Amino acid sequence: MTIQEMLEQLKQAKSKLEQADISDEARFDLEDLIIQTKRAIIRHSVDPLRDISQMTVIDVSQLRALTQQLGQDIQNEQRRTALIGKIIGIAKGGLRAAGLPLPI
Amino acid sequence: MRKLALLSLLLACLFLTGCPRYDTVRKLSTEQLRVQQEFQSTMTKYFASMEQFAANQVVVDKMYYDDLLTEDIDNHQERFDKEIKKIKDDQQKSADQKADEIRDKSIEFGKRLEKKRAENATDKAELDVLLQEYKEKNKQILVTYQAILDAQVELDRYVQLKKFDEVITEQLFRKVGDKQRDLTRLFDEAAKIADKIKLKPAPPQAAQTN
Numbered sequence: 001m002t003i004q005e006m007l008e009q010l011k012q013a014k015s016k017l018e019q020a021d022i023s024d025e026a027r028f029d030l031e032d033l034i035i036q037t038k039r040a041i042i043r044h045s046v047d048p049l050r051d052i053s054q055m056t057v058i059d060v061s062q063l064r065a066l067t068q069q070l071g072q073d074i075q076n077e078q079r080r081t082a083l084i085g086k087i088i089g090i091a092k093g094g095l096r097a098a099g100l101p102l103p104i
Numbered sequence: 105m106r107k108l109a110l111l112s113l114l115l116a117c118l119f120l121t122g123c124p125r126y127d128t129v130r131k132l133s134t135e136q137l138r139v140q141q142e143f144q145s146t147m148t149k150y151f152a153s154m155e156q157f158a159a160n161q162v163v164v165d166k167m168y169y170d171d172l173l174t175e176d177i178d179n180h181q182e183r184f185d186k187e188i189k190k191i192k193d194d195q196q197k198s199a200d201q202k203a204d205e206i207r208d209k210s211i212e213f214g215k216r217l218e219k220k221r222a223e224n225a226t227d228k229a230e231l232d233v234l235l236q237e238y239k240e241k242n243k244q245i246l247v248t249y250q251a252i253l254d255a256q257v258e259l260d261r262y263v264q265l266k267k268f269d270e271v272i273t274e275q276l277f278r279k280v281g282d283k284q285r286d287l288t289r290l291f292d293e294a295a296k297i298a299d300k301i302k303l304k305p306a307p308p309q310a311a312q313t314n
Contacts, residue, residue: 028183035176042165042172043227046234049158053237057244060251067255074262081271088272 003041010034126270133263140256144249151242158238162231173224177217184213 014030095101191197191205266274 024183024186028179031179032176035172035179039169039172039227042168043230045165046161046231049234049238052241053234055241057241057248060248063251063255067251067258070255070258070262074258074265077262077265077267081266081268084268085271 003037003044007034007037007041010037126267130263133260137256137260140253144246144253147249148246151246155235155239155242158235162235165231166228169224169227173220176220180213180216180220184209 010030010033014027014034017027017030187209188206191202191209194202197205
């Protein structure tokens with residue numbers, strides 16, 4: 001039985017008690033129970049938010065550290081390619097000056 | 105001279121096999137980065153909408169809580185009024201006894217109302233806390249995704265970076281680049297011929313004679 005179904009049954013029971021001219025005390029208690037049930041429905045309607053707040057977010061500290069390392073490696077690679085470019089340029093110039101044919 | 109020719113051959117192989125691979129990887133990396141950036145944008149908008157929805161729902165729930173509190177108080181008020189009437193109507197009690205009982209009942213009723221209002225305030229405050237925690241969690245997820253995206257940006261930067269072997273080939277074999285397409289075509293044709301040779305049916309054998 002769902003909470004909604006339970007609430008409906010409580011309301012029906014209240015209606016029957018009223019028709020049967022039952023004591024005020026019993027009617028008040030039932031009314032109180034209905035109100036508390038309605039309150040419980042609202043309280044549980046936000047349970048998914050509770051579940052979300054319990055979730056743990058993935059740890060990305062390692063990712064950040066490795067990203068920084070890669071940044072450093074990129075700088076090194078840029079320096080290396082610049083150096084190689086210069087060396088090849090010098091070598092080609094030297095070959096031309098010596099009158100030797102280039103490989104290609 | 106032979107060594108130079110060998111070196112040239114090796115570097116040519118590096119160039120011919122290396123460059124297309126880099127291009128494909130670079131295109132994929134660019135596209136992946138674009139998709140991730142758009143996904144981040146969509147996710148941010150989605151979270152904002154859901155947070156607004158949750159905030160609206162909290163307002164509605166609080167109103168509902170207040171309505172229930174009013175119902176609850178009315179119920180207790182009615183019960184209290186009946187109890188007071190019963191005390192007043194009791195012929196066997198003295199005026200002082202009735203006054204004492206009414207005073208006690210009033211104090212009890214006041215405390216009950218106070219408790220009900222406090223519970224209502226706690227329930228409403230809990231909604232605010234949950235909403236805040238939800239927003240905080242969304243924020244954490246977005247910060248995490250930003251870190252993932254930052255890493256992807258850096259990876260893409262590395263992928264797009266001209267590697268030293270490319271620099272060598274560019275510097276030494278620029279002329280070969282134009283011929284690359286022709287060479288690829290030649291490789292394809294050679295492969296097709298090889299396939300045909302492989303698939304060629306076996307020659308018919310001569311019939312055996314007794």
